[in-house]
Amino acid sequence: MNRTQALSEWKLEVSSRMPHLSKPQAVVLALWSFGIVFTRSCGRVTVATFLALLLGRKRDAVEQQLYEWCVEARRKRGSKRHELDVTSCFVPLLRWMISMWGDSLQIALTLDATTLSTRFAILVVSVVYRGNAIPVAWTIVPATEKRAWRRDWLRMLRLLRPGIPSDWTVLVLSDRGLYARWLFGRIVRLGWHPFMRIKAGSTFRPAGKATWVKLRTLVTAIGQTWQGRGTCFQGEAKLTCTLVAWWGEGYEEPWFVITDFDPEACDVAWYGLRTWCEQGFKCTKRGGWQWQQTQMTDPERAARLWLAMAVASLWTISVGSALEVPADGETDLDLGDLPELRALLGTTRTGRPRRIRLFRLGWIVLLVRALNHQSIPMPQRLSPEPWPTTPPYHPERNERHDAPSARE
Structure with a gap:
C-alpha cells in the first residue's frame, strides 16, 4: 500500500457516512480524524506535521486547513465560507x-x-x-x-x-x-x-x-x-x-x-x-487523544474537534472489536488475517477480563498494518455483548457473588 491510499479510502468512507457535509468539510474531517488516530493526539500542530510529512505538503498550509475547519465562518479565508454545524x-x-x-x-x-x-x-x-x-x-x-x-x-x-x-x-x-x-x-x-x-x-x-x-x-x-x-x-x-x-x-x-x-x-x-462511559472519557484524554492538552478556549471550536475525536474513536474501537467477533461472524470483514491476529494475541471469548482495551488494540492493529505496508482496515462490523445479569442471591449459604463487570 502506498502512503496515501489508506487516507484516500478513509476520505471516501467519511464522505459516504456524512453525506450532508460539503466535500471540503468531509475531506478535512477525514484529515483530522486520520491524523488523530495515527498520532494519538488531537493537537493541531501535531496532526498537521504528520499530515504534511505524509502528503508532502507544507505544514503551515495543512495547519491552516485544520484551523479553518474548527473556526466560525467569519474567520475563514475566501468568499465561499461555511461554518460547520456540529449538531x-x-x-x-x-x-x-x-x-x-x-x-x-x-x-x-x-x-x-x-x-x-x-x-x-x-x-x-x-x-x-x-x-x-x-x-x-x-x-x-x-x-x-x-x-x-x-x-x-x-x-x-x-x-x-x-x-x-x-x-x-x-x-x-x-x-x-x-x-x-x-x-x-x-x-x-x-x-x-x-x-x-x-x-x-x-x-x-x-x-x-x-x-x-x-x-x-x-x-x-x-x-x-x-x-x-x-x-x-x-x-x-x-x-x-x-x-x-x-x-x-x-x-x-x-x-x-x-x-x-x-x-x-x-x-x-x-x-x-x-x-x-468513564473509559470513553479516558480515551479522549490521557488514554487516547490527549484532549487535556488542547489550547482551545472557544466551546464551539472545541465541539468541532470532538467530532473528529468521536469519528477516530469509532474507527479504532471497531477494529479492536473485530478481534472478539466469533469466527462465524467474519464474512463481512476485510481483515483477511483476522484468525492469525487472534492467535498471535491470544484473544478469546471465555468471559475473562480484557487484558487490553479495544480502543488501544484497534490502534495497535492499524499502526502495525501501516508499518507492514498492509491494507488499512476501515471501520468494522460491531457485535455488542449481551447485557449483564444479576448473579443469584443465596442468603442461606451466605455466598458473596461478583458484580457484573463494567470495568476492564
Missing part, C-alpha cells in the same frame, strides 16, 4: 454506528458530564460498547458559566431520536447527579427506557402499600436485590415508576435505579453499563 453530524454519526451494529436490536446510551480543568464542561451522550463508549452527541460550555443544563440534554436527545430505528430497545443510563423528573419523562416520550440511579436517601412507596419507606431498608445485604412498581419521592416530585435495587460485591452501597420497564422485564445489573 448536524449527530444523527449521521449514530446511524453510522447503527449500520455496523450486527444483529442486535438493542442499544444503551449514557448521559454524563466531564470537565477540562476550569475551562470547559462537556455534556455527552455516548453509545456504550464492549467496555468503552463512543460519543454521539455533546454540548460544550464554559466551565465557569452558571446555567441550567436542561435544554442541552433535551435538545441532544431530541436530535438523536431519528438516528435509532423505532423498533429497537433503547436504554438510557444516568448517574445520581443527573436524575430529574423532566429528563425521565422526555426519555419515555421518545419511546426509550430511562435507567436512572437515584440517591439512597430517597423514599419509595411500593404499589399497594400505604406507607413510604427509605430505599436503604429495601436492600440490606450484599448480593440482595429488590424490584417492584410504586411511587418514588414525595410531594410534587413524586413519580410512578419501577424501582430495581441491588447491592453488588465490591460496592460500598446498593444501586437504586428507576425505570419505566416492568419489574420482570429488566435487570438492575444493566446499570453497570453506565460506567463504561
Whole structure:
C-alpha cells in the first residue's frame, strides 16, 4: 500500500457516512480524524506535521486547513465560507454506528458530564460498547458559566431520536447527579427506557402499600436485590415508576435505579453499563487523544474537534472489536488475517477480563498494518455483548457473588 491510499479510502468512507457535509468539510474531517488516530493526539500542530510529512505538503498550509475547519465562518479565508454545524453530524454519526451494529436490536446510551480543568464542561451522550463508549452527541460550555443544563440534554436527545430505528430497545443510563423528573419523562416520550440511579436517601412507596419507606431498608445485604412498581419521592416530585435495587460485591452501597420497564422485564445489573462511559472519557484524554492538552478556549471550536475525536474513536474501537467477533461472524470483514491476529494475541471469548482495551488494540492493529505496508482496515462490523445479569442471591449459604463487570 502506498502512503496515501489508506487516507484516500478513509476520505471516501467519511464522505459516504456524512453525506450532508460539503466535500471540503468531509475531506478535512477525514484529515483530522486520520491524523488523530495515527498520532494519538488531537493537537493541531501535531496532526498537521504528520499530515504534511505524509502528503508532502507544507505544514503551515495543512495547519491552516485544520484551523479553518474548527473556526466560525467569519474567520475563514475566501468568499465561499461555511461554518460547520456540529449538531448536524449527530444523527449521521449514530446511524453510522447503527449500520455496523450486527444483529442486535438493542442499544444503551449514557448521559454524563466531564470537565477540562476550569475551562470547559462537556455534556455527552455516548453509545456504550464492549467496555468503552463512543460519543454521539455533546454540548460544550464554559466551565465557569452558571446555567441550567436542561435544554442541552433535551435538545441532544431530541436530535438523536431519528438516528435509532423505532423498533429497537433503547436504554438510557444516568448517574445520581443527573436524575430529574423532566429528563425521565422526555426519555419515555421518545419511546426509550430511562435507567436512572437515584440517591439512597430517597423514599419509595411500593404499589399497594400505604406507607413510604427509605430505599436503604429495601436492600440490606450484599448480593440482595429488590424490584417492584410504586411511587418514588414525595410531594410534587413524586413519580410512578419501577424501582430495581441491588447491592453488588465490591460496592460500598446498593444501586437504586428507576425505570419505566416492568419489574420482570429488566435487570438492575444493566446499570453497570453506565460506567463504561468513564473509559470513553479516558480515551479522549490521557488514554487516547490527549484532549487535556488542547489550547482551545472557544466551546464551539472545541465541539468541532470532538467530532473528529468521536469519528477516530469509532474507527479504532471497531477494529479492536473485530478481534472478539466469533469466527462465524467474519464474512463481512476485510481483515483477511483476522484468525492469525487472534492467535498471535491470544484473544478469546471465555468471559475473562480484557487484558487490553479495544480502543488501544484497534490502534495497535492499524499502526502495525501501516508499518507492514498492509491494507488499512476501515471501520468494522460491531457485535455488542449481551447485557449483564444479576448473579443469584443465596442468603442461606451466605455466598458473596461478583458484580457484573463494567470495568476492564
